[in-house]
Amino acid sequence: MAGAGVRGVRRTRAAAALVGVVALTGCTNDPAGTAAPSRPTTSSTPAPPPTRSPTPTNDAPDPPIRIALAGDIHFEGPLAARLRDPATALAPVSDALSTADLTIVNLETSVGTGGRPEPGKRFTFSAAPEAFDALAAAGVDVATMANNHALDYGRARLPSTFAAIRSAARADSPLAVIGIGRDADEAFAPARSDVRGTTVATLAASVADQDPTADPTGDWAATSDRSGIADALDPGRLLEAVGRARRSADVVVVYLHWGVQGQRCPSRDQRSLAAHLVDAGADIVVGSHAHQLQGDGRLGDAYVAYGLGNYAWYSPGDADTSRTGVLYLTVRPRTHGSRPPYVVRAAWAPQRIGADGLPATTTPEDAADFRASRESLRACSGLAP
Numbered sequence: 001m002a003g004a005g006v007r008g009v010r011r012t013r014a015a016a017a018l019v020g021v022v023a024l025t026g027c028t029n030d031p032a033g034t035a036a037p038s039r040p041t042t043s044s045t046p047a048p049p050p051t052r053s054p055t056p057t058n059d060a061p062d063p064p065i066r067i068a069l070a071g072d073i074h075f076e077g078p079l080a081a082r083l084r085d086p087a088t089a090l091a092p093v094s095d096a097l098s099t100a101d102l103t104i105v106n107l108e109t110s111v112g113t114g115g116r117p118e119p120g121k122r123f124t125f126s127a128a129p130e131a132f133d134a135l136a137a138a139g140v141d142v143a144t145m146a147n148n149h150a151l152d153y154g155r156a157r158l159p160s161t162f163a164a165i166r167s168a169a170r171a172d173s174p175l176a177v178i179g180i181g182r183d184a185d186e187a188f189a190p191a192r193s194d195v196r197g198t199t200v201a202t203l204a205a206s207v208a209d210q211d212p213t214a215d216p217t218g219d220w221a222a223t224s225d226r227s228g229i230a231d232a233l234d235p236g237r238l239l240e241a242v243g244r245a246r247r248s249a250d251v252v253v254v255y256l257h258w259g260v261q262g263q264r265c266p267s268r269d270q271r272s273l274a275a276h277l278v279d280a281g282a283d284i285v286v287g288s289h290a291h292q293l294q295g296d297g298r299l300g301d302a303y304v305a306y307g308l309g310n311y312a313w314y315s316p317g318d319a320d321t322s323r324t325g326v327l328y329l330t331v332r333p334r335t336h337g338s339r340p341p342y343v344v345r346a347a348w349a350p351q352r353i354g355a356d357g358l359p360a361t362t363t364p365e366d367a368a369d370f371r372a373s374r375e376s377l378r379a380c381s382g383l384a385p
Contacts, residue, residue: 042191062198069255073090086133091137092360094137098138106308107144111164124149144202146179179255185224187222187230203253204255243280247281330344
């Protein structure tokens with residue numbers, strides 16, 4: 001796995017080299033657009049008791065930070081062999097993933113050793129613990145496992161999963177894994193990342209209602225005395241966790257597994273939950289599960305991206321499911337004593353998933369089509385530019 005120093009150099013080089021980014025929204029005074037990203041310090045320990053910080057006498061805002069968000073990643077099909085060398089497994093996309101100050105993705109697979117495929121599931125995904133090494137080496141800082149594949153090999157595998165998560169958190173280039181835990185408190189605990197003095201809290205949960213006859217994941221929820229994933233079909237606990245994070249962090253990000261597979265437009269439930277999360281204190285709400293892109297834009301003072309699509313996937317699928325990219329959000333942190341955090345710029349790096357399962361930079365023509373598609377998707381999302 002790459003060390004922190006090597007990774008910092010890679011982030012700086014990536015920031016200078018990344019091209020083909022399509023800006024979709026923006027405004028002036030965006031100093032983070034040219035600042036070299038720094039390596040955040042990230043942990044996934046439970047947040048301290050909520051307290052309100054005293055208002056400093058200096059009302060100047062902290063400098064903006066840049067957050068990168070990508071969709072579903074696993075190591076199936078042509079991607080499986082890449083884990084033989086975790087340090088280079090995702091090397092072709094490391095520039096896109098490592099260019100921001102903080103990078104967050106969804107890891108759509110069980111991780112570890114042992115266990116058996118979940119009976120009755122049509123698709124069961126598995127990856128060795130080196131999957132965490134591969135993500136960290138590519139520039140990912142936070143990975144969520146709150147999804148319908150985290151327990152594909154049953155709870156018998158979870159001890160090895162948790163051991164791998166602890167190892168990843170202690171590595172020279174640490175990776176925080178969220179949305180899964182030995183109990184509900186751990187599963188809902190946010191990753192807390194320090195980016196040049198700005199604290200970013202990232203929470204994750206699954207709210208996709210599964211058909212038990214086709215995808216029996218209903219008993220995967222972590223409880224007070226059972227391991228599992230952060231399940232928010234009843235969103236009360238998630239909303240409370242967001243409220244606590246709001247009182248102790250400068251920026252709050254929520255990454256959800258939600259929506260309806262194959263749908264371009266967010267469901268009524270997605271739109272309702274997004275509004276409740278923003279009211280609870282979320283600054284950024286993103287998600288995946290539809291396996292294709294859905295609309296993104298502003299919801300009040302927050303930014304919402306309903307569907308980030310697939311990112312590293314065993315098959316490109318059709319024209320919609322192969323379309324992907326990295327969403328970069330430049331965030332102006334909270335102004336002490338007044339204004340809340342605010343996304344001042346949103347930009348996509350358009351990509352297409354190839355036969356090798358990895359996304360690659362698109363042609364200029366496809367990038368232009370990407371822009372038109374994004375505007376169309378926003379139209380049915382109820383979000384503002």
